[in-house]
Amino acid sequence: MGGARRRDGGRTGRVLSGAAVAVGLVLFLGGFLWAALAYRPYTVPTDSMTPTIARGARVLAERVDGAEVHRGDVVVFRNEVWGDVPMIKRVVGVGGDTVACCDRRGRITVNGRPVEEPYLQGAGPASPTGFSATVPGDRLFLLGDHRAGSADSRSHLTEDQGAVPRGAVSARVEAVAWPANAWGMLGRPGSFDALPGGTSRPGPLKWLVASVVAGAALVLGGAAYGPLARLLTRRQGRQGGAVVPHG
Incomplete structure (x- = not known):
């Protein structure tokens, strides 16, 4: 038995x-x-996105259409005016927005509404230089998180208000894959939730x-x-x- x-x-x-x-x-x-199929790895060549993403970090970016991009997203794009090489910046304004800096507390404003940006380094203003731009339709206003050392939309204000076409975007950064001590998903900044359109939903990477x-x-x-x-x-x-x- x-x-x-x-x-x-x-x-x-x-x-x-x-x-x-x-x-x-x-x-x-x-x-x-x-x-x-859904994601591509990229190496960040500069420190323009520190402290969120360090120079030399490897990130995983979801392949998306530019029409799916929202404020607060960190995107990969390519634009001839900016040097025709893949770049990574954060979307702070979309078509029709007026983006300006700075208010009395040193914050950027979008359509007159101040935006808290906890991902910025230090306690200084959101931009060391003042600016104001109205984003043309179907374009994106992009800034690096390291505002003192980032060449971004502020550097191209004479060309379409510094904004790039949505079609220039090829991917949205979802996570840092390397170095190991920085591994993790990129959070969606809640400061943009109150604006029309809100923020984008995370992709399926976690699952x-x-x-x-x-x-x-x-x-x-x-x-x-x-x-x-x-x-x-x-x-x-x-x-x-x-x-x-x-x-």
Whole structure:
């Protein structure tokens, strides 16, 4: 009877371990392939986005259309006027907005409403130089988070008020992947929520990472079942075959 139960249990265990491996492969490969299609890695070449993103950091950016971009998003774009190379900046104004700096407390204003920017470094004004620009339709006003060292829309005010076409945007930064001590998702700044259109919703990266991790755990766990079960069976066999001495 005991042997039959062990055989049935072993059969069930093999079925469950096989199912775990199969489900794990689907989660792992599905999450990995989806992430590869939806996201692109970029290396940040300058310190214009510090302290949010450091120079040399590797980021993961979701491929999006420029029409999906909202205020507060950190975007990857390419524009001939700016040098025709991929750049990363933060959207602070969209078509029709009037963006200005600074109010009495050193904040930028969007359509006259002050915007708190907790991602900026230091306690100084949001821009070391004053400016005011009305963003043309279907364009974006972009600033770096390191305002004292960023060449951004403020440097191009004579060309379409410093704004770039939405079509220049190719991706929206979702997370920092490297260095390891800076790894994490980029938060959505709540300071832009009160403005019309609000902020964008996070992409699926968090769920894709969870899928890959869970899939890997299931594959490893399922694959480990066989060796562990055989080891346990051998130990039980040795214990069952031992001779117990009588006094």
